Amino acid sequence: MTRPITTICCIGAGYVGGPTMAMIAKKCPQISVTVVDISQPRIDAWNSSELPIYEPGLDEIVFECRGKNLFFSTDVEGAIRDCEMIFVSVNTPTKKTGLGKGKAADLTYWELAARTIAACSESDKIIVEKSTVPVRTAEAIEKVLQRNCPHDGVRFDILSNPEFLAEGTAIVDLDAPDRVLIGGKIENAKGQAAVDALVGVYSNWVPKENILTANLWSAELSKLAANAFLAQRISSINAMSALCEATGADVQQVSHAIGTDTRIGSKFLNASVGFGGSCFQKDILNLAYICECHGLPEVAEYWHSVVGMNDYQKSRFVKRMISAMFNTISGKKISMLGYAFKKDTGDTRESPAIDVGHGLIEDGAKLNIYDPKVAAAQIALDMGEEAMKSITCCKTHTESLTGAHAVCIMTEWDEFKTYDWEAIYGVMQKPAFVFDGRLILDHQKLKDIGFIVYALGKPLDPFLCSAEGAP
Numbered sequence: 001m002t003r004p005i006t007t008i009c010c011i012g013a014g015y016v017g018g019p020t021m022a023m024i025a026k027k028c029p030q031i032s033v034t035v036v037d038i039s040q041p042r043i044d045a046w047n048s049s050e051l052p053i054y055e056p057g058l059d060e061i062v063f064e065c066r067g068k069n070l071f072f073s074t075d076v077e078g079a080i081r082d083c084e085m086i087f088v089s090v091n092t093p094t095k096k097t098g099l100g101k102g103k104a105a106d107l108t109y110w111e112l113a114a115r116t117i118a119a120c121s122e123s124d125k126i127i128v129e130k131s132t133v134p135v136r137t138a139e140a141i142e143k144v145l146q147r148n149c150p151h152d153g154v155r156f157d158i159l160s161n162p163e164f165l166a167e168g169t170a171i172v173d174l175d176a177p178d179r180v181l182i183g184g185k186i187e188n189a190k191g192q193a194a195v196d197a198l199v200g201v202y203s204n205w206v207p208k209e210n211i212l213t214a215n216l217w218s219a220e221l222s223k224l225a226a227n228a229f230l231a232q233r234i235s236s237i238n239a240m241s242a243l244c245e246a247t248g249a250d251v252q253q254v255s256h257a258i259g260t261d262t263r264i265g266s267k268f269l270n271a272s273v274g275f276g277g278s279c280f281q282k283d284i285l286n287l288a289y290i291c292e293c294h295g296l297p298e299v300a301e302y303w304h305s306v307v308g309m310n311d312y313q314k315s316r317f318v319k320r321m322i323s324a325m326f327n328t329i330s331g332k333k334i335s336m337l338g339y340a341f342k343k344d345t346g347d348t349r350e351s352p353a354i355d356v357g358h359g360l361i362e363d364g365a366k367l368n369i370y371d372p373k374v375a376a377a378q379i380a381l382d383m384g385e386e387a388m389k390s391i392t393c394c395k396t397h398t399e400s401l402t403g404a405h406a407v408c409i410m411t412e413w414d415e416f417k418t419y420d421w422e423a424i425y426g427v428m429q430k431p432a433f434v435f436d437g438r439l440i441l442d443h444q445k446l447k448d449i450g451f452i453v454y455a456l457g458k459p460l461d462p463f464l465c466s467a468e469g470a471p
């Protein structure tokens, strides 16, 4: 019988580490959870009334547990020394330079975290990989840990526990996960005991049958595979959206029709201007790179095409906008509603709004961006100094829409549906265009008001069909 864990430390107070640890603290009052980060401003924010990330339901849990059994600190070494189990949820972006650049995962932060763990550990630790890491990272990390620990006899057991939460629904996902996946060295007794210890933590609220165990590599690969499959569904429906426009079919009717086949299922079939977020593209590039490294170029190419279709969808959207607006948007004001990569988050990583924004600016447009949760400073950081000369970050949707020739919907925020579109029509230039990249608006109503409407994957407005050079 494994002794239950009573102290947990999590390295990395980001989108994954923060919410996951908050949920563990809430569900396991007997466990003391300390979340550490090298970024002082991030930790200060976690300790303030304005948390560094927006996630529905997160504030309540943090405010309830903070100071009781949930702590945020920059004392990485101290937290490592004092705990039994360490979750590592540092960022693993795609490499920007060197071997595998643009494809492989950059494990600099992971390795640094591992070296710190090795240096500070005075007692046995169970290390839990939370970040998405390429397959067989655990093996490499184990070597770093074992070879760098100055204290004799300290044992490290490595587990892979990939996180499947989606931003915007993190709390719901953590509260009732479809499954929890734990990979470990289940072939030996100590490895099995480490797995059992983590199963013990999750058993506080997750039914046993939803806690799956696997060998280390299978668990690591499952995370990449899950994200690749999800992204592939979006690219598939987005490919259909292009064909629907060309043939007069309606992509939402197609989604509905195929989604009722239980073998296909109805979720994740919403055509969009493209998927974004920190995971999908990064994980697919990573998966493809691993395939290449193992002499499987055909498999790599298959997964690459999912990213290729996503890029095509974004550039197709920009082309549609330009051709609809008489092949020129030079000097025209375009309102961009939504900038986050999906609703209910302020996260902008890999948001399609970034590429679409650059595409429009390259053709001379002036952008008025409004997003309910994204700060102007973040937009400036993403878009760069040069592009910002053509961008105004707006505090309200009205400010963004006044005097605009067109509006494009980049994020499916619910509030966009509630706007007074009749009044909006009144303050825009004519003809007034709506480009709905998320299929959230009532297109017939907009047409009745007088807008020229382009909705992805929907039968084209006759006005758009006649626009020269339509893609």
Ligand code: UDX
Binding pocket: none
């Ligand atoms: C298919 C569709 O399922 C059906 O809806 C449509 O009307 C006709 O085409 P069918 O070709 O009869 O039906 O059989 P299906 O069960 O879909 O299998 C097709 C092929 O896929 C078979 O060779 C099957 O062995 C293979 N398959 C199926 C797999 O290799 N793996 C699977 O997980 C499922």
Ligand code: UDX
Binding pocket: 163, 164, 165, 166, 167, 168, 227, 230, 234, 267, 268, 269, 270, 271, 272, 273, 274, 275, 276, 277, 278, 279, 280, 341, 342, 343
């Ligand atoms: C994803 C996975 O869902 C999650 O399991 C994993 O842990 C991390 O990566 P996340 O990126 O937070 O989560 O959000 P997700 O809901 O998957 O959306 C990703 C992107 O796909 C968003 O840009 C979203 O707008 C887009 N999307 C999603 C579509 O375009 N159509 C859909 O039908 C679903």
Ligand code: ADP
Binding pocket: 011, 012, 013, 014, 015, 016, 017, 036, 037, 038, 039, 042, 076, 089, 090, 091, 092, 109, 110, 112, 113, 116, 131, 278
């Ligand atoms: P994710 O979406 O995977 O959670 P984030 O970028 O939101 O990624 O969070 C990762 C966090 O990890 C950042 O706040 C970063 O400062 C922190 N971090 C990176 N390396 C270390 C390290 N060696 N020690 C402590 N924190 C780290």
